Amino acid sequence: MKINDFIHRFPTACGTRQDGICRVRTFIGENSTVFALLTDLGDKNTSSSVTNSIELLCKSLLARGVVSEQCGFIEHYEANTFRGDTFDLATFGDSGVPHWESIKQGDIEALLKCDAKELNARTLDQPRLLNEIDRIRNEIDPFIDSPYPEASEITKRRNDIESRMISKRMIIDIVERGAGEQELQRLLKQDLSIFAEVYADPKDEYICFSEFPIADGAVDFAVFSGRSRMDITLIEVKGAEFHLVNQGHYDKFACKIDDAIDQIRKRLRHVIDGIKEFRVQVHRVRQNVEEGISQYNSLLGPAGDLEVDPDKDINIRCVVIGGRTRNDHEESMKRHDVERSTHPPIRVESWDTWLRKVRRE
Template structure:
């Protein structure tokens, strides 16, 4: 017979202090008092039952949840109840665990099979008790980390000057040429960061000098090892893949890919000077010198290690998609077989990356 069922706080209940909760069920059966200590997995904000079992047993006795000699059983729930684990815990002379079969546990708790089949996280009372304890300890548990005022202010600046996705879509739909698209993106370089970085740690450039020319757009990003993404763009006035029986990429895209590969050849043959130069340019931007139309993200790529290698990625964007499935295969094949790998995008696939 079950006599109590509570979510027990074995941690320090003061706000922002050490956590730790588990489910404690007390039964009286033919062999005396049995206490089931169930680990609550992701609901637990502290040590596991195994790591804190001495503390838990001491705590339930001190708080009067158990007032007489009892058998303590450590219990871990799995997705399927038949795979649950049970161990009898004894503390004297030292802490020891002895595995016990589920059938024996059912016998000890007076045959309450349903008790063991239900998952604790699906029990509304258990879930609510766990939430109440955890939020008393930390009212903002699970909330988003609050960033520094400078980072938040920069995010507001970027949002206020963002070009709407509809404006970009309209330009693409009008089959704009390369110059028209470049002109729009240069007004809001966060477009490139949003498509290929995703978070706020970046610096974007346009017309970035490289080898014997300039790359349309370049993105520095990362926290430890810096990622450098080189982006060449072509217009939207043609289809990405030709409609002839060769089904090849439009020559403008092929030419851009070939051009960027040649520049990458120069980069990799002179890798160390390129790497050092990239970090020197990054530091110039961070000092306030906005070279190459630099656009600084909220966190500005400060945390990268200038002594580590850099990852170099390349993208060519151009043309319109006609057949998503076939073009996706072709783009993937090109990226995996080109050396160094070049990612091909149509303006349609690029637009899908934008979340604004």
């Protein structure tokens, strides 16, 4: 028979750590023995688990007078994606060291003189308990679910970038109007963060460029990002006044797309032939931008310096964007064929497929 059911706040082993919380239900079970069922709250717990805090948790219940020295303690973890409910009888020897013995739910029901409904009801589905959890969590830390405040210089860069952002709608409008290459490039150069939005990972760690020099020419746009190894994305942009694939010829891209693929292949040959020199060059550019020296219309992301190692290999990715989609399914197969057959891979996007990847409104 259940006596009470509440959310309990308990101390943890380290004095500087936050208190933990768990659900406690006490029962009068077999032979009038009192048992405390200690339910771990998973992500809602503010500190270490019931298992890792079992000694202090039980002592705190005894200190509050909730249970007596004769009480039996049962650990309980509610079911998740990988397993069902688990129950373990926790006992303490003369040394105070805990020992656990796994018990089946049916045996627990008999031990506590309760039915399956009591044990199968999820804690977070009960408004009274959920309200109590939220109240105590807020007492422990009013900002417990808030992100850690970022440095002021990061916030300033983020605000500066956001103040100059172009909307997705602006790009859609000129694409649907059939804008040419130069008109699209003029718009995109106003806000290079749109390329970081699609290609940077981690999302706030990037440097974007326009007209980035390679060999005896340049690519339209480039994005530096990554961790440890630097990821370099080279981007060629064509207009939206033609279809990506010629009508009736689904084995042939429009000539402007073929030209862009050839252009980027030529640049890549120079890069691969002199990869060590290219790596030194791009890291020198990166360091200049991080030190405040603007190059090639550079835009430094909110996080500032990239956490990359100049002595490690770089990853090179290439993208061609241009034309409009006519038959998404058939064109996607041809686009994927190009990506699989080129080294480094060249991804081909129509403006329609590329705009799907833009997250902003």
